[in-house]
Amino acid sequence: MRSNTIQIRPAGASVGAEITGVDLSEPLTGVLRDTIKRTLADRGVVFFRDQTLTPEQHIGLARQFGDINVNRFFSNAEGYPEIALVVKEPHQTKNIGGGWHTDHSYDVEPALGSMLYAREVPPTGGDTLFSSMYAAYDALSDGLKHTLGGLRAVHSSRHVFGVARDDRFRNAEAAVQDAVHPAVITHPDSGRKALYVNPGFTLRFEGWTDDESRGLLEYLYRHAVKPEFGCRFVWQNGSLAFWDNRATWHYAVNDYQGERRLMHRITIEGCALAA
Numbered sequence: 524m525r526s527n528t529i530q531i532r533p534a535g536a537s538v539g540a541e542i543t544g545v546d547l548s549e550p551l552t553g554v555l556r557d558t559i560k561r562t563l564a565d566r567g568v569v570f571f572r573d574q575t576l577t578p579e580q581h582i583g584l585a586r587q588f589g590d591i592n593v594n595r596f597f598s599n600a601e602g603y604p605e606i607a608l609v610v611k612e613p614h615q616t617k618n619i620g621g622g623w624h625t626d627h628s629y630d631v632e633p634a635l636g637s638m639l640y641a642r643e644v645p646p647t648g649g650d651t652l653f654s655s656m657y658a659a660y661d662a663l664s665d666g667l668k669h670t671l672g673g674l675r676a677v678h679s680s681r682h683v684f685g686v687a688r689d690d691r692f693r694n695a696e697a698a699v700q701d702a703v704h705p706a707v708i709t710h711p712d713s714g715r716k717a718l719y720v721n722p723g724f725t726l727r728f729e730g731w732t733d734d735e736s737r738g739l740l741e742y743l744y745r746h747a748v749k750p751e752f753g754c755r756f757v758w759q760n761g762s763l764a765f766w767d768n769r770a771t772w773h774y775a776v777n778d779y780q781g782e783r784r785l786m787h788r789i790t791i792e793g794c795a796l797a798a
């Protein structure tokens with residue numbers, strides 16, 4: 524696929540953009556790379572369709588946006604430690620990512636985001652939902668924005684990946700990461716404020732007990748997934764989604780029991796986050 528006419532269309536009111544007219548198997552020009560980066564920072568996730576990528580091309584594409592994070596908990600594509608397998612086999616009942624979360628918030632320098640490439644999708648189902656944490660933040664009252672502006676939250680990987688005998692993950696003993704981040708961050712690229720707590724990995728507000736934190740966190744979790752903040756991506760083989768962990772949450776819908784879904788994920792390193 525070769526084309527010079529790039530088009531960018533919003534996928535939802537607040538989040539997501541579909542980019543067409545781009546062949547990701549070829550090195551990007553500087554202008555194209557900057558356009559993708561800007562759109563990603565602005566819309567939180569960008570989608571491409573009908574891409575044909577070898578593992579080497581997928582790795583080459585990711586490297587144009589930063590260093591690659593080699594995942595400690597997911598199996599990798601054979602011979603390619605950079606490519607994490609997000610796979611659900613027909614006999615498995617739990618998927619990976621089947622709850623709202625943002626990846627790597629348990630790291631001191633959370634990953635920028637991931638490029639997920641669809642190699643084998645089920646005949647129906649297996650969509651991914653995204654929600655904008657810019658929109659979630661913007662819609663809060665000034666009072667709650669003020670309160671959250673003074674809070675930091677503790678995130679952990681231990682309760683998710685540290686659980687032995689979960690056949691979706693490996694290296695349970697490596698799940699030792701906890702990190703503290705502002706509850707509202709200033710996105711390093713867009714400069715916009717984004718809510719930065721999530722149901723997958725956030726434990727509590729710093730200096731608060733779990734019990735004290737629960738009520739406010741649960742309020743924020745209900746608020747942050749209002750449909751007007753989100754979009755839904757329906758995969759086809761060859762689709763690629765590139766999301767920004769600092770601006771979005773995502774949720775892999777687990778509605779394809781008995782079918783196989785195989786995705787290749789490459790995660791790109793990020794930076795420490797500031798209020």
Ligand code: SIN
Nearest residue numbers: 609619620651775786
């Ligand atoms: C993930 O949470 O990284 C997986 C998302 C998906 O499989 O759709």
